[in-house]
Amino acid sequence: MANLISGAEILFKVLEEQGVKHIFGYPGGAVLPIYDELKNHKSIKHILVRHEQGAGHAAEGYARSTGKPGVMLVTSGPGATNAVTALTDAYMDSVPLICITGQVPTHLIGTDAFQECDTTGITRPCTKHNWLVKDVNKLSLILHKAFEVATTGRPGPVLIDIPKDIQFKKGKYIKPKELKKNNKPNNIKLNGQDNTNIEKAVELIKKSSKPILYTGGGVINSGPKATELLRQLVALTGFPITSTLQGLGAFPGNDNKFLGMLGMHGTYEANNAMHDCDLMINIGARFDDRITGKIDEFSPKSKKIHIDIDPSSINKNVNVDLAIIGDVKLVLEKIISSIIEKYPNFSESSKQEIYSWWKTIENWRKKKSLGFLNSNDVIKPQYAIQRLYELTKAQDTYITTEVGQHQMWAAQHYKFDKPNRWMTSGGLGTMGYGLPAAIGVQIAHPDKLVIDIAGEASVLMTMQEMSTAVQYKLPIKIFILNNQYMGMVRQWQELLHEKNYSESYTAALPDFVKLAEAYGCVGIRANKPEELDKKIGEMLSINRPVIFDCVVDKIENCYPMIPSGKAHNQMLLGDQDEENKISEEGKVLV
Amino acid sequence: MIKSAYSFSTKKEKIENHIIVVWVDNESGALARVIGLFSGRGYNIDSLAVAEVDKKKNISRITISTSGTLHVLQQIKLQLGKLVPVHKVADFPKNKKTLLRELALLKVVSSKVKLEKAKKLCKKYNYSILDKTEKSFVLEVSALKKDIDELVKKLQPLGLVSTSRTGVVAMTKGPEIYKQS
Numbered sequence A: 001m002a003n004l005i006s007g008a009e010i011l012f013k014v015l016e017e018q019g020v021k022h023i024f025g026y027p028g029g030a031v032l033p034i035y036d037e038l039k040n041h042k043s044i045k046h047i048l049v050r051h052e053q054g055a056g057h058a059a060e061g062y063a064r065s066t067g068k069p070g071v072m073l074v075t076s077g078p079g080a081t082n083a084v085t086a087l088t089d090a091y092m093d094s095v096p097l098i099c100i101t102g103q104v105p106t107h108l109i110g111t112d113a114f115q116e117c118d119t120t121g122i123t124r125p126c127t128k129h130n131w132l133v134k135d136v137n138k139l140s141l142i143l144h145k146a147f148e149v150a151t152t153g154r155p156g157p158v159l160i161d162i163p164k165d166i167q168f169k170k171g172k173y174i175k176p177k178e179l180k181k182n183n184k185p186n187n188i189k190l191n192g193q194d195n196t197n198i199e200k201a202v203e204l205i206k207k208s209s210k211p212i213l214y215t216g217g218g219v220i221n222s223g224p225k226a227t228e229l230l231r232q233l234v235a236l237t238g239f240p241i242t243s244t245l246q247g248l249g250a251f252p253g254n255d256n257k258f259l260g261m262l263g264m265h266g267t268y269e270a271n272n273a274m275h276d277c278d279l280m281i282n283i284g285a286r287f288d289d290r291i292t293g294k295i296d297e298f299s300p301k302s303k304k305i306h307i308d309i310d311p312s313s314i315n316k317n318v319n320v321d322l323a324i325i326g327d328v329k330l331v332l333e334k335i336i337s338s339i340i341e342k343y344p345n346f347s348e349s350s351k352q353e354i355y356s357w358w359k360t361i362e363n364w365r366k367k368k369s370l371g372f373l374n375s376n377d378v379i380k381p382q383y384a385i386q387r388l389y390e391l392t393k394a395q396d397t398y399i400t401t402e403v404g405q406h407q408m409w410a411a412q413h414y415k416f417d418k419p420n421r422w423m424t425s426g427g428l429g430t431m432g433y434g435l436p437a438a439i440g441v442q443i444a445h446p447d448k449l450v451i452d453i454a455g456e457a458s459v460l461m462t463m464q465e466m467s468t469a470v471q472y473k474l475p476i477k478i479f480i481l482n483n484q485y486m487g488m489v490r491q492w493q494e495l496l497h498e499k500n501y502s503e504s505y506t507a508a509l510p511d512f513v514k515l516a517e518a519y520g521c522v523g524i525r526a527n528k529p530e531e532l533d534k535k536i537g538e539m540l541s542i543n544r545p546v547i548f549d550c551v552v553d554k555i556e557n558c559y560p561m562i563p564s565g566k567a568h569n570q571m572l573l574g575d576q577d578e579e580n581k582i583s584e585e586g587k588v589l590v
Numbered sequence B: 001m002i003k004s005a006y007s008f009s010t011k012k013e014k015i016e017n018h019i020i021v022v023w024v025d026n027e028s029g030a031l032a033r034v035i036g037l038f039s040g041r042g043y044n045i046d047s048l049a050v051a052e053v054d055k056k057k058n059i060s061r062i063t064i065s066t067s068g069t070l071h072v073l074q075q076i077k078l079q080l081g082k083l084v085p086v087h088k089v090a091d092f093p094k095n096k097k098t099l100l101r102e103l104a105l106l107k108v109v110s111s112k113v114k115l116e117k118a119k120k121l122c123k124k125y126n127y128s129i130l131d132k133t134e135k136s137f138v139l140e141v142s143a144l145k146k147d148i149d150e151l152v153k154k155l156q157p158l159g160l161v162s163t164s165r166t167g168v169v170a171m172t173k174g175p176e177i178y179k180q181s
Helices: A007-017 A029-040 A052-066 A078-092 A119-126 A136-151 A164-168 A192-207 A217-221 A224-237 A268-276 A328-342 A346-353 A355-365 A381-392 A405-413 A434-444 A463-471 A487-496 A512-519 A529-541 B030-040 B070-082 B112-122 B145-158
Strands: A004-006 A022-025 A045-048 A070-074 A097-103 A129-132 A157-163 A170-172 A211-215 A241-243 A258-261 A279-283 A303-308 A322-325 A397-401 A449-455 A477-482 A522-526 A546-551 B016-025 B047-054 B059-068 B086-092 B098-109 B127-132 B136-143 B160-165 B169-172
Touching: A004 A007, A007 A029, A007 A136, A007 A164, A022 A052, A022 A434, A029 A070, A029 A097, A029 A157, A029 A164, A045 A463, A052 A070, A052 A078, A052 A097, A052 A434, A052 A463, A070 A078, A078 A097, A078 A119, A078 A157, A097 A119, A097 A136, A097 A164, A119 A129, A119 A157, A119 B030, A129 A136, A136 A157, A136 A170, A157 A164, A192 A279, A192 A303, A192 A322, A192 A328, A211 A224, A211 A268, A217 A224, A217 A328, A224 A328, A224 A346, A241 A268, A258 A268, A258 A405, A268 A355, A279 A328, A303 A328, A346 A355, A381 A405, A381 A449, A381 A477, A381 A529, A397 A405, A397 A434, A405 A449, A405 A477, A405 A487, A434 A449, A434 A463, A434 A477, A463 A512, A477 A529, A512 A522, A512 A546, A522 A529, A529 A546, B016 B030, B016 B070, B030 B059, B030 B070, B059 B070, B070 B086, B098 B112, B098 B145, B112 B136, B112 B145, B136 B145, B145 B160
Parallel strands: A022 A045, A022 A070, A070 A097, A097 A157, A129 A157, A211 A241, A211 A279, A241 A258, A279 A303, A303 A322, A397 A449, A449 A477, A477 A546, A522 A546
Antiparallel strands: A004 A170, B016 B059, B016 B086, B047 B059, B098 B136, B098 B160, B098 B169, B127 B136
8 A cells, every 4th residue: 555645745745846945825724734734844934924815926926036836825715715816916917826725625515614615616717727626646646737737838827726624634645757847837849830930930020121029028937048038139130129017127128229118108119119110029928908009000010920828819919910839938049040040141231221210219219208307395206216226226126016107107217137026917907916926026035125116005905914024024125105196096087087086095094104113114204305315225224124105296197108099109298298188989998 | 899998999890600619628617617718708609518428538528609700719719728628629610511410309288280280390300209298299309500490480389388409519521530730
């Protein structure tokens, strides 16, 4: 008879085999056997959060900053339902996440037992796959499979629901024949058919005189090699490059070839280049509606190449001329070697070919669309981010954000030059993501500077996780741009709803400095522009968690902006821009 | 219809009806994943037929009659292909190469005269009578969907009281079977 071990032991054995070092979780009745087993597995550290949503976002931050899957462990019922937001967030942003939930014992399933819910039913649309384990002998294979599903192809969250009796029950640990390595998130190989597509892509690249590289989170998910190759491709071709929110950091933000972020709050040059280009090369992005603007008028004159690991991303929102299904790093490798082989003088000839295109772009750049009117009396939020960037750029800094204006200002004004340094909730737009994500990042990188650029409304949604940061002595910095409004809601109400600021002002906010102290961390407040540098310096010198209350202009708007119902070349550049007013029909859109 | 933030799609595309066949692991939740994908993404299901077809390999075959633009139909296939328990997805063309059948059980309760009339009506279809009393019969018809629609319509005035239909199932003609490309 083979060695029989309990379901809980099997779980830890799999986690150890998969190289898991940290799990984020919260105990409860239906996972107690797993928590009991924890003490026997010293290589795995459990991080106790204050709310299951926090566990999920922390695991996401961990995953995004390392490229390894994040693991969370929660109980049945409310534990599972609280995890749903984080799972959906991870699903939208392609983050590999392993969620282990407890379930009521098998014989009670379906009886509306205490803390029972249909976890696999609820999470079916927000995971890549989920399993309800009914046989302890299948547990090990299911768990290994779960890691494989989460980390291969387009990464995403998976959930394994384990009833309490299965956790107790003794069973066989079965090792799968082939263990997929965690650090290889993408294993789809290029097949022969795609090779001809590579040739076609190279021909399109060769012919183009107004090209643009439109890169996304897929480059970062493909791993550091993909980032390297992207930089090589830009060096080889001299093509201008723009990035989605999730792709920031794949290419250096302060490089001259980089046009800044594109999309709704992207730069004038990036969006106009997207609109006027004759060749668009989408690398690991998905033509999201925040990117395309009005779809009928999206980049009307261009040929479009789309490189994506997920076949269902092709032609979903925008029809493309050439699709290459595959892992970004494999595809880029082939494209680069094919260019070098076929056109040894490509760099030189390309330079001439796209010379006037760059001239046009330089003219757009002159608009300085990220500019803003600074003030001596009140801290402008853009200025705060700029100062934060200047004072932290010498260090290897990890930035997380919440969702709203501050997030867009961070994306516009903080320049990233490495991948995996920027963790933000893009697809789902989850307020409350940044603080727990920062915890996950700091756990993975204990010696690095981790800052959550936050808004005061967002951060209150998961503020309880400061208690987690204090418990594990995680010196995260919560940099709150406090304008007392849900700023993005306020901005839309100003532009689209005749300044009816319905419920977007928070009339009672906590004193964030005192709140920091109540949690046992440090609170700092900056009110005036002239004290900002000194206060940021103070924050950076403290090796403990800090809440920084940066009191900013209450009514500053985030520009540039593509208003609803408009195309890329119809951007609003500022409050004074009357040219591109929002139409009546534009107002009904989100 | 507003599909995303900015798309007032002004283009009117043709809606087509297709038969999508999906081979899935016969496990709990597999069907829910397939139909959840349809409802979650706003695709149509006109009819659905599902049963295990390979006991040894534990495979079920799901036949879905769906309608949408070519673009939507393409998305349906690609999204289905991503589901973990799905082995392959086929789009059966609605042409001479495809056999389509639906089975219906129809209960007619009526007078003798009307019952006779009803039986006559059925002659044109491939039918058999499964149960018979003085006042009623239950008949089985296997035909194309439109033929059953027609028959049902005709039987209604003759005392049709209950209709049970399987939804369409499909198979390609000739020796070939569908292989995943």
